[in-house]
Amino acid sequence: MALKGLKDTSRKLILFGGKGGVGKTTCASATALYLAEDFKTLIFSTDPAHSLADSLGQKLSDQPEEIKGVKNLSALEVNAEKALSKFKTEHENEIRKIVETGTNLDAEDIDSVFALPVPGMDEVMGFKTMIDLIDEAKFDKYVVDTAPTGHALRLLTSPKLLDDWVKVMAKMRWKYRYMVERFAGRYDPDEGDDFLLSMKKTVKKIEDLLRDQNRCEFIAVTIPEDMAILETARLITSLGKYGITVKQLLINNVLESDGCQFCREKRKEQERYISQIKEEFDGLKTTIIPSRPHEVKGLRALQDFKSYLFN
Numbered sequence: 001m002a003l004k005g006l007k008d009t010s011r012k013l014i015l016f017g018g019k020g021g022v023g024k025t026t027c028a029s030a031t032a033l034y035l036a037e038d039f040k041t042l043i044f045s046t047d048p049a050h051s052l053a054d055s056l057g058q059k060l061s062d063q064p065e066e067i068k069g070v071k072n073l074s075a076l077e078v079n080a081e082k083a084l085s086k087f088k089t090e091h092e093n094e095i096r097k098i099v100e101t102g103t104n105l106d107a108e109d110i111d112s113v114f115a116l117p118v119p120g121m122d123e124v125m126g127f128k129t130m131i132d133l134i135d136e137a138k139f140d141k142y143v144v145d146t147a148p149t150g151h152a153l154r155l156l157t158s159p160k161l162l163d164d165w166v167k168v169m170a171k172m173r174w175k176y177r178y179m180v181e182r183f184a185g186r187y188d189p190d191e192g193d194d195f196l197l198s199m200k201k202t203v204k205k206i207e208d209l210l211r212d213q214n215r216c217e218f219i220a221v222t223i224p225e226d227m228a229i230l231e232t233a234r235l236i237t238s239l240g241k242y243g244i245t246v247k248q249l250l251i252n253n254v255l256e257s258d259g260c261q262f263c264r265e266k267r268k269e270q271e272r273y274i275s276q277i278k279e280e281f282d283g284l285k286t287t288i289i290p291s292r293p294h295e296v297k298g299l300r301a302l303q304d305f306k307s308y309l310f311n
Helices: 024-036 052-056 080-102 107-115 121-136 149-156 158-184 191-211 226-241 261-280 299-309
Strands: 013-017 041-045 073-077 141-145 216-222 246-254 285-290
Touching: 013 024, 024 041, 024 052, 024 073, 024 141, 024 216, 024 246, 024 299, 052 073, 052 299, 080 107, 080 121, 080 158, 080 191, 121 141, 121 149, 121 158, 121 191, 149 226, 158 191, 191 216, 216 226, 226 246, 226 261, 246 261, 261 285, 285 299
Parallel strands: 013 141, 013 216, 041 073, 041 141, 216 246, 246 285
Antiparallel strands: none
16 A cells, blocks of 8 residues: 555645654655655654755755755755744744733843743744745645654644643733723733734644644654554554544565565564554554665655655
8 A cells, every 4th residue: 555645735734753763754755755746845854853954865954945856845954943032033022011011020030031941832933933834835735754753742732832821921911901901991902912812823723734634644654663663552642632633654664575584583573563553553544665775865765765655
């Protein structure tokens, strides 16, 4: 079986995830090449330890870079820390105004609060970077090479963190609004209110996209090993709790040769795990990818690898 439905015009966002070292970057890169045959495609890497540039054989930045030798394909490596810093710079005035009017903190205290790192906010801003680029509609397809499972789950559940942050800020604003209405009789919304409304819309936009099975698809990647299977099960279960349904699964690095004792034993073990995968994930479309004798790196190797994903 091969991956299906990714060229449907309604499918905009395709994410690959799984345990570290199972081949997510290779699968995502090969898929981006496949989609670029018919669509203008952008592939992101959200892994802090980026390997997308190595896979494609070209230097990348946090801005879309056209891939040399491939029509319709661009790539970027998301810099979440830079995105968060940019967000703070662009919205510092609005955030400060909300904190100043909604608390008793003085300017020095606010400076200290503003400088504090908020756990998970870099992932939030990394995802916001992707959403902003999707909103620009300069591409037809968007492929995401996620980080290993834990980081990927933080990324995909970032809308909740952003929503919680917005709620805290909104409580400060409502306290201020109540006091103004109490003593002045009326309240005129300002840029702080506009900012909170914009952030709330961003949360809704991200959640709607991730949970829309027509526009978004998450493809799990695993290998026939016990730890990888266990982590894949946890990933799929966790995604389901957030309304993200996994429908397709790639089993990578499957040995086909039985020409030596080691190969025979390894293949026998893998066959047992593949049977386990098919039984445990029987509702998923499963594609088996044979192991390659050489590292899959560069456009030529990716084009060859692509044939195993899309018959």
